[in-house]
Amino acid sequence: MRLTETVTRFAPSPNGYLHAGHALSAIIAHDTARRAGGRFLLRIEDIDLTRARTEFTDAIYDDLGWLGLDWEKPVLVQSHFFPDYLEAAGRLIAQGLLYPCFASRAEIADAAEPARTDPDGAALYPGLWKNAPAEAVAARIAAGETPAMRLDMEAALVAAQSKLGQAPLTFAEIGADGTSRQVLADPGRWGDAVIVRKDVPASYHLAVVVDDARQGVTLVTRGTDLFAATDLQRLLQVLLDLPEPRYSHHRLVCWSDGRKLSKSNGDMGLRALRADGASADDIRRVIGVADAVPV
Numbered sequence: 001m002r003l004t005e006t007v008t009r010f011a012p013s014p015n016g017y018l019h020a021g022h023a024l025s026a027i028i029a030h031d032t033a034r035r036a037g038g039r040f041l042l043r044i045e046d047i048d049l050t051r052a053r054t055e056f057t058d059a060i061y062d063d064l065g066w067l068g069l070d071w072e073k074p075v076l077v078q079s080h081f082f083p084d085y086l087e088a089a090g091r092l093i094a095q096g097l098l099y100p101c102f103a104s105r106a107e108i109a110d111a112a113e114p115a116r117t118d119p120d121g122a123a124l125y126p127g128l129w130k131n132a133p134a135e136a137v138a139a140r141i142a143a144g145e146t147p148a149m150r151l152d153m154e155a156a157l158v159a160a161q162s163k164l165g166q167a168p169l170t171f172a173e174i175g176a177d178g179t180s181r182q183v184l185a186d187p188g189r190w191g192d193a194v195i196v197r198k199d200v201p202a203s204y205h206l207a208v209v210v211d212d213a214r215q216g217v218t219l220v221t222r223g224t225d226l227f228a229a230t231d232l233q234r235l236l237q238v239l240l241d242l243p244e245p246r247y248s249h250h251r252l253v254c255w256s257d258g259r260k261l262s263k264s265n266g267d268m269g270l271r272a273l274r275a276d277g278a279s280a281d282d283i284r285r286v287i288g289v290a291d292a293v294p295v
């Protein structure tokens with residue numbers, strides 16, 4: 001019996017058609033699991049109800065099948081699990097680590113210091129509703145408004161440290177050559193991040209950690225564009241007592257001038273390449289993962 005089975009996942013957001021960069025992510029997750037005799041899962045990350053469309057979800061299944069990948073069924077579709085994300089948020093609230101925030105984007109932009117940004121380049125939340133009087137919160141709720149719930153980062157770091165004891169917050173990063181190194185996580189640079197959005201009862205970071213745990217994912221493979229997100233996700237895992245997966249952030253598929261492929265521009269879209277007569281093997285060759293792993 002395998003004691004630590006390798007379980008990987010590909011977790012696309014169905015808000016556009018997949019491009020060659022997604023193919024690289026999906027193929028790495030798939031082939032890594034197959035080589036290890038493990039399991040490959042697919043997860044549809046459709047919590048952004050304004051952008052997700054079922055035609056894109058259907059296209060994801062179709063494109064991945066065309067690439068020759070196979071995955072376990074049923075597929076986890078995040079929009080079916082909002083109560084679970086709220087339950088996890090409730091556990092953070094019970095620890096006193098989330099607070100309601102009613103600030104609009106414009107109010108945040110006005111108050112923010114442009115020089116202080118998070119790893120995605122967005123202005124750090126300027127703390128507008130941190131320690132807000134209970135009456136102010138009650139008045140907005142009475143007026144029918146729904147707040148976002150933000151992480152009190154200062155308190156969260158203290159709470160996590162008390163769970164970790166002397167140990168630092170880290171994660172294991174597996175390189176393309178298979179070597180492992182411990183990375184020191186620095187979640188503080190995300191500031192008081194949104195954990196439950198105003199418009200949907202979840203957020204990307206919360207849903208990811210809940211589902212990586214629920215699905216028993218042991219190795220998160222994804223692009224280096226999500227490397228910094230791992231810091232915040234590790235913090236949430238510690239606060240929610242969730243297991244720690246290993247991580248492997250892979251290179252991105254870029255234009256020769258370094259620009260990332262864009263879903264909205266239709267860059268290197270798999271559907272278009274296929275319509276132009278490309279085969280799944282052509283895609284593998286172009287993105288540099290030539291050898292399909294026999295299933």
Ligand code: GLU
Pocket residue numbers: 011012013045208221222226
């Ligand atoms: N849904 C995310 C995306 O499409 C990926 C999430 C992840 O791999 O952690 O960018």
